[in-house]
Amino acid sequence: MADLLGRPVAVANAGVDLFADELERQGVRTERVEWRPPEPGTEEALARLAREAAAIGRANDAAVARMDETRPLLTGVGTARQLLPGMGDRTILHAGPPIEWADMSGPLRGAIVGAAVHEGLATDREDAARRAAAGELELAPCHERGAVGPMAGVVSASMPMVVVENATHGNRAFCTFNEGLGKVLRYGANDNEVLDRLVWIRDVLARVFARALERLGEPIDLRAMTAQALQMGDEGHNRNRAGTSLLLRELLPALVELDEPSADVAAVARFIAGNDHFYLNLTMPASKAAADAAAGIERSSIVVAMARNGTELGIRVSGTGDAWFTGPSGIVDGLYLPGYGPEDANPDIGDSTITETVGLGGFAMAAAPAIVRFVGGRAEDALEATRTMYDIAWSESTAYQIPALGFRGTPLGIDCREVVHTRVLPFVNTGIAHREPGVGQIGAGVVEPPMEAFAKAVRALA
């Protein structure tokens, strides 16, 4: 029998269920789309974009391929002053989109104050705050200098940075060392204990770590390591225990062979072993290297940066250049340490959402059953979180796979059109900072990015 449509009738039904019922009654394969209206105010932009869907599709294929092909290698360590463009003595970088001092939340201010004292730019904390408010410091987003930072994400000139090179496309990305849990600069703490640790990181950890890397003789392939970590229960954002373990395993033989004071080597080994999130500060620049490789593709609707400064979340899209599209930072829905609750929480903060941008973190939730208590407690909830993300992701990762989904690749490349179209927001895992500087992490959970940011991006792209 001739078939008029060129292939058998199989229907995707959007709207009245009756029509799907009648098709199923005839034995026709019918997929019921759970259609709902898009974000109000984006209909016209979506219609314009739909008419050039073929061109956008080609651009997105190219952008996501570059993301997927990125081979991020951990090659060494340097200082921000040496590595980052335009990094002057008074430059202090922060997480998220651009923001004025007056609009900054407590943890971000606290971290900037701490960094200013650490750099000797102020006599004390009050002086640092006064100078920051007076505009004497040059404040800029990490993302605009090739770097990313967790939580407050504060970077100053003398801080050591790990270097991640994209072996496929040649671009580089940078990140500070993770300071550990508790009272740390990235949560806005800035007392002497915090500043002393920053000095130790600069003078001991950075040196020993760099020499161990040299001794290994070849860079560490972070894509391969993260792919293994995903099969060991990490999702690359809120759980980094496997990644940190794999890293330490790789480094340990080189570490013990170093011609360094054994007290320093032991301190470094103990520091890494005692900090589950040490590897986060490697996953983040690896993710940044992949996302940057996908940036600047004309007409592409793929999100290439998603970052929070504690006041606003901003995104950048491959086809719209350096522009940030912002909306208010949300409050994290999560589990709190004893004695704390949502009223203590700072709005969502940090560049760590770069992991979700490249298919890790919340997008890889199904890989991390150990932390399902953040998403409802059942393993099924974690699977569903990842599966839902396939609806807004352009493609699937070939490197990062999820055993529980039959080794399916993680959802890769957020299409900002589909976010406003389906009103499915990226699923973001994150830590929770106390709103007062210096208290530190008070919990972890999931957070919804503001739809407004994606709506603005879609309108700009159209």
Added chain:
Amino acid sequence: VTERVIVRQGAYRDSVTLMLVSRAAAAEEGAEDVAVGMATPLNLELLADQGFAVAAGPNDLVIAIRARDDEAAERALAAVERELSARGGDDHFSAERPATRSLVAAARRDPRLSVAFLSIPGRHVPYEAAAALEAGLHVFCFSDGVSLSDEAALKRHALERGLLFMGADCGTAIVDGVALGFANAVERGPVGIVGASGTGTQEVCCLLDAAGVGVSHAIGVGGRDLSAEVGGLMMRRSIELLAADPDTRAIVAVSKPPDPEVAGAIEAAARATGKPVILAFGADYAGSAAGAETRESAGAESGGSPTAVERAPTLEDAAARAAELVGAAPARFGERLRRAPGRGSVRGLYSGGTLCGEAERIVGRGVFVDFGADEYTQGRAHPMIDPSLRLERLARDARDPEVAAVLLDVVLGYGAHPNPAAELAPVIEQAQTHVIVALCGAARDPQGLDAQRERLEAAGAVVTRSNAHAARLAREASDG
């Protein structure tokens, strides 16, 4: 014997997966050794034992193949690539998969999908339909409220992609034997239909069914396809498709009276088919007459060239002529009034717009209401699904001393009310006027054609399967 050694940097796979890959590739004909593994020291040693010298690091993936000849090596390598790139199944979880929220995601998830069925608010159609077309789906757009310029743009878009955009406001189609929207369970057969009218298409399908003639395809194009703005884009395309379809021997095109220029273009397209085409555009449309002959009453004689383009003044004529052209006897409708004609007005209470217009033209007087028109369907379901509004009006008109005859259409088929006769019968039983029902249904319709007819007749209605005949009876019933 030939060898291949390929090193992929930083491509991690777990060892069990790689063992399975190796095993699958080694099963290829002519493959002697296939080793796929991460280049750990142990694996490098094993490779060396097999005679492969490989320089690679522990994060690199090594593919080592030894085969009878180049061809076998390539085959084994292809098998490795296939196994490595095989996406995770996720099948054993499929029952729990959340419903997708977009047509595009649905199409990506299941590449077998071929049609997007839209019944969403009209203002959301432009981007949903365009996205569906870009995803390679034909679109059946039941939604109304789409602007003419958007409709024309979507149809051009569809044509560029080699796809159909059926709509907007498309009620009916039967494609490859599948009823989409409001459509009847007719047999497959030699007559193809293109309809810019849902109920008009259903009427032709059912009249052919009454004559024992089946339908190849009935393509809906939306009620405004033959407007000047849209230019008959989809009807012309559909005529081409039916012309090329080996199962289609005659074509019927159904529409309300079209724009004159567009009618000319449709006639030209019809002539180009090389198949007989019957245009049922209402009696008085102003198309170019060239090449089209009007047959006032079908079945009187069956002359004319077999590839001629003909006009049929009623749907009954169109179906009868199509039946003749494929060698079948047209259905005859001999139902008569059950009692003497009365004196008074005629009320036509319709759910189908085209049927309503045709009846009004034939009766020539009275009051005709199309309950499927936008003013009656704002915020409520179509009268073919929800009969309540029409029932109220029927109860009033059928006891109005000024009224001699009430004329109704009852449409069966997929999508329609599961038992319209049961709703209508109690009201018809109370009627003091003639009640004449045009029963638009096919023998295999889920409601049961005969059962519906019997129930309506038992209530006192005169029931015929031809809307034109029903209209003639209504005229007669009010002529006393």
